[in-house]
Amino acid sequence: MKIDSDFDSGNIQVVDASDPRHVRLALRPDTRSPHFQWFHFKAEGLQRGESYQFSLTNAPGSSYVGGWPGYNAVASYDQRNWFRVPSRYDAQGLHFTLDAQHPQVWFAYFEPYSRERHAQLVQRAIANGAELLSSGHSLEGRELPLLRIGSGAPGARRIWLIAQQHPGEHMAEWFMEGLIDRLQSGDAGIQRLLERADFYLVPNMNPDGAFHGHLRTNAAGKDLNRAWAAPSAEESPEVLFVQEQMAKYGVDLFLDIHGDEEIPFVFAAGCEGNPGFTPRLDLLETLFRQRLEANGEFQSVHGYPKDEPGKANLTLACNHVGQTYDCLSLTLEMPFKDHNLAPNKLTGWNGPRSKALAGAVLVTIDSLLDELR
DSSP, X not given: OEEEOXXXXXXXXXXXXXXXXXXXXXXOOOTTSOOOOOOEEEEEOOOTTOEEEEEETTGGGSTTGGGSTTOOOEEESSSSSEEEOOEEEETTEEEEEEEOSSSEEEEESSOOOOHHHHHHHHHHHHHTTOEEEEEEEOTTSOEEEXXXXXXXXXXXXXXXXXXXXXXXXXXXXXXXXXXXXXXXXXXXXXXXHHTTEEEEEESOSOHHHHHHTOSSOOTTSOOGGGOSSSOOTTTOHHHHXXXXXXXXXXXXXXXXXXXXXXXOSBEEEOOTTSTTOOHHHHXXXXXXXXXXXXXXXXXXXXXXXXXXXXXXXXXXHHHHHHHHHTSEEEEEEEESSXXXXXXXXXXXXXXXXXXXXXXHHHHHHHHHGGGOO
């Protein structure tokens, strides 16, 4: 058997492959950071009809050990159709099995969103009318395009969405693909929305980390979602670029799209701990959650504990932007596992469900436009 991870978002280390029926592997930490949990690798030389087990031996030491119980790894024979495989977690690691139907298979922590697909998404968006307002660069020189979909007319609401600050959270760019495709669908309701709102979009905030198979950080080992209070050109130019663009255009609503390793639900975290949090913002957060819950797979029961008043971490994008622009600002989280309100044994939460959620979010944003200011 051959194990390979030398490709876009690949991450694995071989511990012992002497027994091809039980391969022992390890997760590689982020560059310049102790974080690890993401994996993505290819196994070749399988015999059809045979059963294989793969063990991630250092999973008990990973960044979010609570993410493993109840989790099933994803696999694909063609890198297009991904399915869940039976997995179990114990003190010796995460173990998953496959009854091989083809001689090669890819495994990943979540359905990967490739750099190739990212480039195609940006090109398609521009070809269909999106405006490339500006392009920042990551530490390693990869482009960070800022797209605007809308007329740019005076008085239009300025809606910002960014995704994949944490590079292992690939569901975030799947969401952005769904959002862009919906905004450019030509639907009459969407056209009315775009007459009143401009969408400022950064589909992938952390292209270096995504390419290198990181879980949490960029090429400098920096968690971008802990860099918003004081970004720097040396460690977090990605955040610095977006902040400069926000200052130029303004913000009326901000959504930071993420994935959560441990919580098997779709949920949102708000800015209730911000010093500038007001009853108006509290009402907007409540309305957003209520209306999104009516439109899709979102729920408000399960999520992160709320911050105490005045105790928010202002290094986080959501809190920093909400405080700076006195606007509705939320972190939207999707699961790495299944979504327990609507489980799907075959796929769990996946790329298509992330894309569909974006449509529900747009309906919710449309319903709130007149109340944002």
